[in-house]
Amino acid sequence: MATSRFLGYLESRKNIAGSACGLAGLVLTFTGAAGPYWPVVVTGLYAAGALIAPPERPPLPDFPDPSAQLDELRADFGRLRDYLADVELPPAASGRLTELTDLLTALLDPGWVAEVLAQDPEGVHALSRAVRQDVPEAVDTFVRTRWWTRLTPGTDPPERHLERQLSVLQEEFTALAATLRDVEARRQESHTRYLEGRSG
Structure with a gap:
């Protein structure tokens, strides 16, 4: 020492x-x-x-970069999909869940979309929260509440809440996709202005 x-x-x-x-x-x-x-x-x-002499600067903590975070998130999303495949949902909720998972799949797919997403820490955080908390909690709460509803008929159907929750999440990630699209659109416009300015 x-x-x-x-x-x-x-x-x-x-x-x-x-x-x-x-x-x-x-x-x-x-x-x-x-x-x-x-x-x-x-x-x-x-x-x-x-x-x-200037003081020694301690090294920064070695946090995973956004790409590594997305790799971990993809693995967690795979586990979530396996869980959802075993859950029986009413047709309307099942359709909304399929739309949501298709959107999340598109956002998490490796490639240029993920590269743009990696530059948006808030977007990565929102996806992480949805995959690891929001979606599994919404589905699990529905499953547990549905069991109690069978014992107390006439109460507010739990699938209605599940559909509303999935709709809110769908809107959130549709907005995220639109934001990422706008980032690429601004990048394209900037390149157009650069080429026009270069040519005089």
């Missing part, structure tokens, strides 16, 4: 700056400018260099 700390100091900015100033003190000694006090001059210059 002490050895690694010592080796770390040898490579530090403080030691490098101090050594450079100490070498300047040795130059002064050899030219006779330091006189008999040369050890004090060399030591003082080393200490001054070590003090004025």
